[in-house]
Amino acid sequence: MTTKVIFHELDTALTFESDAFTNTACEMVAQAYQLNKSVSILCTNMKDAESIDEVLWQRPADKFIPHNLFNEGDGKASPVEIHALDSGDVIKNIKNTRCLINFSQQIPIDSHVFQLIHEFVPADEACKADARKRYSQYKQFGFQLTFLKSSDVE
Secondary structure (H helix, E strand, O other): OOOEEEEEEOOOOOOOOOHHHHHHHHHHHHHHHHHHOOEEEEEOOHHHHHHHHHHHHOOOHHHOOOEEEOOOOOOOOOOEEEEEHHHOOOOOOOOOOOEEEEOOOOOOOOHHHOOEEEEEEOOOHHHHHHHHHHHHHHHHHOOEEEEEOHHHOO
């Protein structure tokens, strides 16, 4: 099976210090969870991982998404696991391979194990250039690529 990668154009920077981005990220996780029931989130650092964890905990009870930071809890995979590149636990320890939401600016090693990967193209030019490189690399891997402009999203 070929991995599908969806690139999402953003109107903002990819930063968890922005409430607009954090809320968008949380909604992306909610949608991925509803569709896939098994989601891994990859963040650049533990600070970002903790930010998305905190926002997910603040969701209303009727919209709760079962999640945890990697290595928290009982050791079993949560339906939504949050990983940080700087924690040294990535990729070999990711258990949820149905869907990856990649908030880092790096292609995960062994990205072929995922059925679906969500990538982001932030508004600033340097990050756009990084996204173009990732797009090219995924293309070389033979993955199925889709690009969604921010205007395509309701």
